[in-house]
Amino acid sequence: MGGRGSGRQATNCGKDVTEESTPLDIRKLARSGLLLPGRSFSWQWTVGDRQVSGITIRVAVQSVQLCYQRRSSGESIDQLVHLQSTPCQFGGARQWFTCPTCGKRVAVLYARGKYFTCRTCCSLGYASQKEGLGDRSSRQANKIQKRLGRAAGILHDEGGKPKGMHWPRYLRFKAEHDRLVQIGLQDMGRKLGLIQKLLDQ
Template sequence: MGGYSSGRHGGKRTTNDMHVLDIRKIARSGLLKPGCSFSWQWTRGGEKIASIGLRTETDRVVLDYRSRSNGDEWQDMHYPVYLAWSGCNYGGQRAWWLCPAAGCARRVAVLFGGKVYACRHCHQLAYRTQREQDYDRASSRADTIRKRLGWEAGILNLPRGKPKGMHWRTFERLQAAHDAHTNQALAGMAAKLGILRGRLGL
């Protein structure tokens, strides 16, 4: 059984940094029936980087994996995560995890890996957009407009002309917004580069 190494060096963690157990995906795979035993894997570049064993019982799923933090010894982890159920608008029931972290029991769809799989609040995780710098958000917004205009992604790529069939007024409005976001992103990047150069004494 592959392990999960908890602990991340540098910066606060976001939800994108973590391995996730999404009960919706597990339910869609038909694996929430009592008696099911299976392995859930994570891959990167086609290579397995971690896995976890799960065994479904009545109203709970037992997790089985190994964990270590910051290079410490591997530790065997084996514990149940209880389930809750809610009705769906079109019939049937939807499954939820009850966060197994001590004192929590929040009803959530996703658990995030660590020494213990727990909810976002218990791991004190932010969504990636909450950790983005202003210039990152500006760059993302500019790229959204570039996609709508049919331009190549990336604010350093040259802009192109008006898409066929788009009104000039719409194009000019989008182009102005794109340029404003691009200028904000480039100014932020330049400022950050200046700070880094100062720290390095360049």
């Protein structure tokens, strides 16, 4: 998927930003010659000849305004992204985006969710959208714990078959409980790994 600027002056907000990641590369914007304060232009992502999404970019001094509409909800987003510049070895300056979430200097921003962020924040945001799975599993496991007369918490796995409960029923509960705990723990591990990655930067 490649980005391409039409260069025409745009007045309305861009439309159809997809929920998939759309890489916005500041080097391409700079090469297009459109990254000048006061300019406003549309930028499209294409697959083959087909435009799959587009945004409107308004350039100010040391910042850009990204305007687009979410395809899923139709919500209009107007996001301010600060720019930074570093001197080039042979003169001139190189422009960078400042990730609006973590403040890191990056060349490419992605819009996998609602806003454009760096690649790391993008995967973290995506993971938190999916967090429902692990949380749901832990909650269901807790429910089973309760049925078995144990303390809640997926790491409380003590205690055997409650008095009066038939073995087949108990074993069914136990198997389901263990399966849910596995999902909950895997999800927890995945989230911790992503947070660690962000902290390591």
